[in-house]
Amino acid sequence: MRYQQLNHNWNADPNAPSPHLTVSGQIVQLEFYLNAFQFEQFQEGDKACLAFRNCHKYSFTSLNDEGYYNGQHRYKNHQLPWGYFYELLTDWEVDFPQGAFILERAAGSTQLHHFIFFLRDMTFECVAESWNIQCM
Template sequence: MTNTLLTTDWNADPNAPEVELTVEGSSVTLNFFVNCFIYEKFKEGDKAKLTFLNCLKYSFNSMNDEGYYMGQYRYKYTDIPWGEFYRLDTNWETDFPARHTTLTDMTDKRNLNHYIFFFKDNTFECIAENYHLEFYRDS
């Protein structure tokens, strides 16, 4: 399996990202605090809004960093380092968490991508056409 790192100049807060997930139609949005400790362009309280567009299915589970390093997930830390956001090159029809939510029944699946984001206390995976990222300050 190959992967593409998508958090090259940003990431989620490593201690308390406080992820909020919302679903609207076939879009899944994650709001969370960003890492202001190592990325100087962010200040404490800055957030990211990561929206997955035309999402076929998603899994937001309780796999945390401790369980991941103990080998309790189907991927190993030697395959994909913890704590980042990736696009995976997999056969996602067979390589996806058994417990998931299906949002739509797409007949044309050629443009879908497999994404995974490792947060401090959760792991998010989805199959979607694309994503949109924006940063903001919660007021």
């Protein structure tokens, strides 16, 4: 399993991130509360928005940390540690959850990347061209 962790100086609130997903065309946005306990630059109540551009497909499930550690995910913790935001360096055409929402055909698929974000009570995955984060 190859991956790259993308959130080194931020993360979602570990207790109540309250994620909210919006989709507009091929832009998928995930809004959530930031972890002010671990990262001093944030105060309790600060939010962030992850935006994924040219999103091909996404999955937003209720898989939580308890389910993950009980083997209800296709990865195990020793393969991919729970609780972070990653780019997965896998073949996303094979390695993606069943029942995904497909937004657009995968034209130019060499430019698409597979992302996963483990939140306390949710797991978000998408295949998109790019991402950015904006603190609010």
